Amino acid sequence: MPEQKFILEAKKKYSAIKSPVFCSCLNRNINITSDGFMHLLRKGNGLARNIEEIRYKTKRIPLIAPVIMNASDASYEKRLVRKNAKKNAPLVQAEYWGIEANVGKTPINVRVIIRRVGDGQAHFWSVM
Numbered sequence: 850m851p852e853q854k855f856i857l858e859a860k861k862k863y864s865a866i867k868s869p870v871f872c873s874c875l876n877r878n879i880n881i882t883s884d885g886f887m888h889l890l891r892k893g894n895g896l897a898r899n900i901e902e903i904r905y906k907t908k909r910i911p912l913i914a915p916v917i918m919n920a921s922d923a924s925y926e927k928r929l930v931r932k933n934a935k936k937n938a939p940l941v942q943a944e945y946w947g948i949e950a951n952v953g954k955t956p957i958n959v960r961v962i963i964r965r966v967g968d969g970q971a972h973f974w975s976v977m
Contacts (some may be wrong), residue, residue, distance in 0.1 A: 852900055859907035860886060866910075870917045870973075872963070875946060877971055879917050879963055885973035895934035909959055909976045912952050916961045917973070920948035923963075930966065941967045945974070 863886045869878035889906045891897055898906075924947040931938040946963040953959070964974035 852903075855904065856890065856907070859889070859903075859910060862907075862910045863889075863913075866914050870914045872917045872920065872948065872971075874920045874923050874948060875963065875971070880970050880972040881913070882972045885975070888975055891934075893930070893934075906976055912957075912959045913961060913973060913976055915952040916948060916950045916959050916976070917963075919950040919952060920961070921950070923948045932966075943967075944971075946971075 863881070866881045868881035870881065871877075872879050889898075889910075890903055926945045926947075928943060928945070929940040930943040932941050944965045947960055948963065949958055949960045951958050960977050961973065962975040962977075963971050965971040
């Protein structure tokens with residue numbers, strides 16, 4: 850299965866990111882967790898993403914740390930989310946930051962989403 854091999858390669862690249870990564874625009878460390886990698890493969894409701902979307906997101910894995918380190922501004926949002934993917938899980942407060950930077954050998958604008966659930970630590974959530 851070529852998809853499985855692609856996902857395993859993506860997981861190796863993701864695991865190679867040294868965690869935490871300091872984000873100067875948020876003035877905090879951002880953890881690189883397995884939750885973030887799973888969100889690249891699955892939507893917030895637990896349903897699998899289609900393979901094109903997975904390829905799009907996982908191709909940007911090498912740009913995650915540079916965006917976190919080089920972003921100069923952040924957008925902020927607070928909302929209620931399920932504690933986990935189960936539909937009857939309790940709701941908890943979550944904070945989201947969207948940060949952007951031009952990164953890469955041929956610079957492109959990449960957006961990274963940082964999430965913090967309840968009183969937990971801020972962690973990588975998504976890339977686009």
